Amino acid sequence: MHLQESGEMYLETIYILSQKEVPVRVTDIGEYMGFSKPSVSRAVGLLKEGGFVAVNEEGHITLTDIGRETAQRTYERHTFLTEWFLRLGVSRDTASEDACKIEHDISEETFNAIKNFVKKQSDGEIS
Numbered sequence: 148m149h150l151q152e153s154g155e156m157y158l159e160t161i162y163i164l165s166q167k168e169v170p171v172r173v174t175d176i177g178e179y180m181g182f183s184k185p186s187v188s189r190a191v192g193l194l195k196e197g198g199f200v201a202v203n204e205e206g207h208i209t210l211t212d213i214g215r216e217t218a219q220r221t222y223e224r225h226t227f228l229t230e231w232f233l234r235l236g237v238s239r240d241t242a243s244e245d246a247c248k249i250e251h252d253i254s255e256e257t258f259n260a261i262k263n264f265v266k267k268q269s270d271g272e273i274s
Contacts, residue, residue, distance in 0.1 A: 150197070152251040155221045156180070157190050158199060161210055162218035170207035224250035224258060231265055 150158070160179050164171045177187045191208060194200045199214035210218055225246050232242035267273045 150199070150217065153190065154194060154197075154199070155217060155251055157187075157194060158210065158214055158218035159221045159225065161200065161208055162215065162222055165210065170205070172206055172208065176208070221250055224253065227258075227262065231261070 157176065157180075160176055161171050164175050164179060169175075173184055173187045173191060176182070176191070177184050180187070182190075191200060191202065194214065195202055198211055199217065201209050201211055203209075225243075228246035228249055229239075229242045232245060233239060237245070264273065
């Protein structure tokens with residue numbers, strides 16, 4: 148199942164919330180993202196059908212292996228791009244907003260090329 152941008156955003160949110168070591172619930176996701184409980188419930192249902200999340204009898208949501216992999220990849224892209232934009236002199240809010248837009252559309256090839264370029268620049272190989 149190919150995820151839309153919104154699905155990746157939900158997975159990223161679940162990943163971020165799960166790092167706080169508390170059970171993640173629909174209400175937590177809704178509060179974090181500013182969405183209604185029915186909207187979040189529908190999205191979680193679709194993610195569950197796609198095999199990206201599991202929901203136990205108490206309503207606690209956990210990422211499956213593929214869900215965690217997708218969430219971590221999206222989160223890495225977001226944090227890396229945000230930090231890169233900040234180093235370029237972009238304000239924090241704009242850097243985060245732009246990273247959020249790009250993280251879902253950038254190819255793996257281009258993202259890796261940017262990461263490699265930044266690493267070489269940081270290591271002094273490129274001035």
